[in-house]
Amino acid sequence: MTTTPDTPSGDLDARNEWPCPGISPHPVRVTSECRALDWDAVPQGRYRVVEHTCSCRTVFYELISCCGLYMIHRVIRNRPPEHAFTGRWTLREAREIWRQVLTGQVR
């Protein structure tokens, strides 16, 4: 069974344990038609962060560049933190998925 970090009620999203720098975007709550991405525990290799969502949330996401392709990195700030990676996209594809993650259409 896969765990879903974002509940429709937004309980996890609403938790605010870290100060909000107010610079990066905050993903909105998932929509009822939210599609599930296929998350993997490990990246394809070394990566570089291109964009990230706000670090004040319990769950935050990074758009990363990895081995010439793009992936999304999800961090659930448990103890210890849980990391998950998905995708092997071109920048164009990755930007579209990133937009859908931010707008709650995929997670």
Ligand SMILES: [Zn+2]
């Ligand atoms: Zn914030």
